[in-house]
Amino acid sequence: MRVIDSHTAGEPTRTIVEGGPDLGTGTAAERLERFRQSFDHVRTAVVREPRGSDVLVGAWIGPPSDPTCAAAVIFFNNVGYLGMCGHGTIGVVATLAWLGRLQRGEHRLETPVGIVTVVLNDSGEVSVRNVPCWRVATQVSIDVAGHGTVRGDVAWGGNWFFLTEDHGQSIDLQHASSLVTFASKVRHAVNTQGYPEVDHIELFGPPRNASANSANFVLCPGAAYDRSPCGTGTSAKLACLAAAGKLAPGEEWIQEGILGTSFRGRYVRDETRPDAIIPTITGTAHITADSRLVFDKHDPFQWGIH
Numbered sequence: 001m002r003v004i005d006s007h008t009a010g011e012p013t014r015t016i017v018e019g020g021p022d023l024g025t026g027t028a029a030e031r032l033e034r035f036r037q038s039f040d041h042v043r044t045a046v047v048r049e050p051r052g053s054d055v056l057v058g059a060w061i062g063p064p065s066d067p068t069c070a071a072a073v074i075f076f077n078n079v080g081y082l083g084m085c086g087h088g089t090i091g092v093v094a095t096l097a098w099l100g101r102l103q104r105g106e107h108r109l110e111t112p113v114g115i116v117t118v119v120l121n122d123s124g125e126v127s128v129r130n131v132p133c134w135r136v137a138t139q140v141s142i143d144v145a146g147h148g149t150v151r152g153d154v155a156w157g158g159n160w161f162f163l164t165e166d167h168g169q170s171i172d173l174q175h176a177s178s179l180v181t182f183a184s185k186v187r188h189a190v191n192t193q194g195y196p197e198v199d200h201i202e203l204f205g206p207p208r209n210a211s212a213n214s215a216n217f218v219l220c221p222g223a224a225y226d227r228s229p230c231g232t233g234t235s236a237k238l239a240c241l242a243a244a245g246k247l248a249p250g251e252e253w254i255q256e257g258i259l260g261t262s263f264r265g266r267y268v269r270d271e272t273r274p275d276a277i278i279p280t281i282t283g284t285a286h287i288t289a290d291s292r293l294v295f296d297k298h299d300p301f302q303w304g305i306h
Contacts, residue, residue: 020042055224069108074112241253
């Protein structure tokens with residue numbers, strides 16, 4: 001199986017470009033379910049140890065069902081599948097460009113949660129015009145074990161998020177382990193207190209870079225944290241800012257991640273529903289490897305460590 005590895009602002013993506021599972025025809029959402037039901041061993045083989053790691057996000061690319069799209073893409077990680085992935089989309093665009101399958105300019109990609117528009121800029125940066133995003137609830141109070149009450153927003157950014165500044169944690173790499181522990185408790189509390197769909201937790205604090213508006217820490221599904229500022233997390237943040245009247249359409253928001261890297265975000269109003277926005281996130285990916293995965297039938301961990 002041939003894969004291209006990349007990282008977007010520090011967060012890795014492994015894209016299957018040859019030898020992946022045949023998911024047949026249909027929408028990306030339908031093929032995701034086929035992946036889940038019949039080829040989940042491929043997911044675990046590609047992203048779990050010993051070939052991968054907990055932080056690695058995988059991407060399957062194939063022909064789209066929508067002829068206006070350049071490709072269909074399905075994202076997955078060590079614990080399951082993702083509806084959308086901002087950093088992964090940027091990585092996929094960089095991968096397709098590396099392979100010569102995508103030229104500079106605007107293109108459309110089909111994802112399980114809808115079609116996104118991407119622009120491969122002359123600078124090498126990639127802009128992702130995401131699916132519609134919105135805030136579901138604000139100032140939700142949850143009781144976090146050992147920490148007391150935490151308040152935050154619930155929003156859709158392509159994945160489901162609980163976003164909070166009310167946490168008392170230090171948002172820096174030196175505290176990553178304690179941030180994972182705290183955010184895991186927050187997710188458990190959010191899930192048990194009425195939002196079982198939330199699988200991403202996003203904590204905010206002051207940025208280190210004076211040009212950024214905010215720093216974040218994002219706990220992904222499982223126990224891995226996002227090394228990038230998180231594309232869908234930034235989209236969810238923009239939705240919350242827009243709903244609160246704190247960011248105007250077209251105004252730029254610079255979101256710094258735990259490594260000090262950043263994404264630039266803007267939004268326009270969604271003309272089809274008044275509570276939603278269409279965010280655009282811009283960042284850069286770098287190719288790190290072009291390699292082949294070997295599957296040995298005598299290897300006890302051929303399909304990954306479970």
